[in-house]
Amino acid sequence: MPPISTEHLRTEGSGLNIGGVPLGDRPWLVLGGGGLRGMAHLGVWRVLQRAGLRPAGIVGTSIGALVGASLAAGRPLEELEEVARSVSHAEVARMPRRFLWPQGIRSSGLYRGDTLMSYIERVAPPGGWASLRIPFQVNAVELGSGRTEWFGTGARTDVRLPEAIYASAALPVFYPPCPLPGGHYIDGGTKDALPILRAAELGASGIIAVDVGAAETADAGTIVERGMLAIHDRVFAIMSGAQRRRTVRGWTGPPLVYIRPQMAVRGPLEFGRVEEMLEAGRKAAEAALENGGDVS
Numbered sequence: 001m002p003p004i005s006t007e008h009l010r011t012e013g014s015g016l017n018i019g020g021v022p023l024g025d026r027p028w029l030v031l032g033g034g035g036l037r038g039m040a041h042l043g044v045w046r047v048l049q050r051a052g053l054r055p056a057g058i059v060g061t062s063i064g065a066l067v068g069a070s071l072a073a074g075r076p077l078e079e080l081e082e083v084a085r086s087v088s089h090a091e092v093a094r095m096p097r098r099f100l101w102p103q104g105i106r107s108s109g110l111y112r113g114d115t116l117m118s119y120i121e122r123v124a125p126p127g128g129w130a131s132l133r134i135p136f137q138v139n140a141v142e143l144g145s146g147r148t149e150w151f152g153t154g155a156r157t158d159v160r161l162p163e164a165i166y167a168s169a170a171l172p173v174f175y176p177p178c179p180l181p182g183g184h185y186i187d188g189g190t191k192d193a194l195p196i197l198r199a200a201e202l203g204a205s206g207i208i209a210v211d212v213g214a215a216e217t218a219d220a221g222t223i224v225e226r227g228m229l230a231i232h233d234r235v236f237a238i239m240s241g242a243q244r245r246r247t248v249r250g251w252t253g254p255p256l257v258y259i260r261p262q263m264a265v266r267g268p269l270e271f272g273r274v275e276e277m278l279e280a281g282r283k284a285a286e287a288a289l290e291n292g293g294d295v296s
Contacts, residue, residue, distance in 0.1 A: 016053060016206070018257045019289050023206025026056040028199035029071075031064030032244070033189035034212035035171070038063025039084045039274050040261040043281025044210050046077055051289055053208070057135035057153070059199050061188035063212070065138040065168040066120060069161060072136035073125035083123055084274050110229065113176040116169070120162045128161045129153075137202070139188035139195055140167035143177050148191050154202070173232050192247075193240040200253040208288075209248070210281075211260045213241050259288045 016023045029048075031041050041064060060068030070080055125131045129152065137152035150156065151164035159167075159180050167178035167185035177184035188195070199207045214237035223230045248258050261280035 018048075018051065018053075018208065019291050021206065021255050021257050023208070023255055023257070026203055026205040027053065028057045028059065028202065028204035028207050029053070029055040029068070030194060030196050030199050030207055030209040031058065031060040031068045032194040032209065032211045032213060033062025033064055033169075033187065033240075034193070034214065035063060036274075037212040037214070037261075037263055037277060038067055039277040040212050040263065040281030040284070041067040041210055042077065042081055042084060043278040043283075044259055044261065044285040045071060045281075046278075047282055047285035047289065048208065049077065055134060055208075057137075057199065057202055057204065059137050059139075059195050059202070060168070061139050061193055061195055062169045062171070064210070065165045065188070066123060068136055068138070069124055069132070069165060072132040072134040073127070074133045075125065081278065084278070110174055113166070113170070113178070116175055117162065117166050120165050120169075124162045124165055129157045135202070137198065138164050138168045139192060139198070140164065140170075140178070140185040141188060141190045142183040143186050144183050146191075148188070149182065149185065150198070171236070173229070189236075189240050192243070194244045194247065196247060196251065196256065197253070204254050206255040206257075207253070208257045208259065210284075211244060211248075211258065212263075212281075213237060213244060215263075216241060216245075257288055259284050 015025065016027050031038070045067075055071075058068040058072050060066070067080070132153065135153035137150050137155055140149050140151070141147070142149055149167075151159065151167075156164075163178060163180060166175075167180060168188040170176065170178050170185065171187045172190070177186050179185075192198075193213055194209055194211050196207050196209050199209075214234070218234060218237075223234050248256070261277070261284040263277060263280045
């Protein structure tokens with residue numbers, strides 16, 4: 001695949017150096033998945049903006065897709081932080097009545113997909129793909145074939161931007177798959193929750209990757225006490241976390257700055273802790289400015 005043209009951004013992004021890591025004239029930003037932990041992306045963005053980052057492109061998955069689309073459209077950071085602070089359980093995690101029926105186990109998701117879609121419609125750039133100022137791509141996985149599908153600049157734009165974001169965020173069991181032309185799509189993090197390889201394929205001269213996935217270890221007793229959804233989330237975190245670590249530790253592509261905010265947030269839908277997430281992102285980005293990020 002030929003690199004996406006970013007000539008209009010090269011002057012601003014030329015020669016960017018983060019913590020001693022030279023990122024060249026086409027630095028790309030990769031925003032990973034992790035549920036509401038993804039609010040930490042905004043804390044990272046605040047610091048990177050001050051450091052002079054003008055990304056030549058953005059790749060996002062799951063919550064990183066929603067944040068990434070907003071950044072690509074040029075939405076003010078202060079506005080996005082207020083949106084993050086105001087998100088509520090009822091806006092993104094409402095259970096369908098059917099799930100309470102005796103046959104509720106046959107429901108396609110614990111939470112209503114239309115509720116999450118309505119929230120994404122309100123938060124995503126209103127102008128859709130055409131409103132994006134920075135090249136942007138988002139991934140989702142087709143449930144039947146298992147293939148990764150890419151939407152956005154230089155990829156599929158035959159579906160609306162909010163639909164692509166929902167597809168990328170449709171965490172199995174939590175939310176129903178997204179029916180789109182070509183199949184039924186689920187969370188892009190199912191196969192790649194930190195798609196740095198995609199940024200390299202799209203011509204990145206350097207990459208800043210923000211990993212907001214769950215902690216590497218957790219208290220098993222607490223998880224079991226919280227029930228099946230907590231267990232499912234932990235299993236998903238174990239699998240996606242192992243994949244992310246293999247990718248980062250074995251990376252031989254363009255220069256990479258790896259930023260991993262440290263948060264005590266346990267699950268993907270913990271509300272009321274946004275300030276903690278924003279602060280964690282800020283601290284992690286400031287540390288990266290000092291040492292270039294830890295890719296060991």
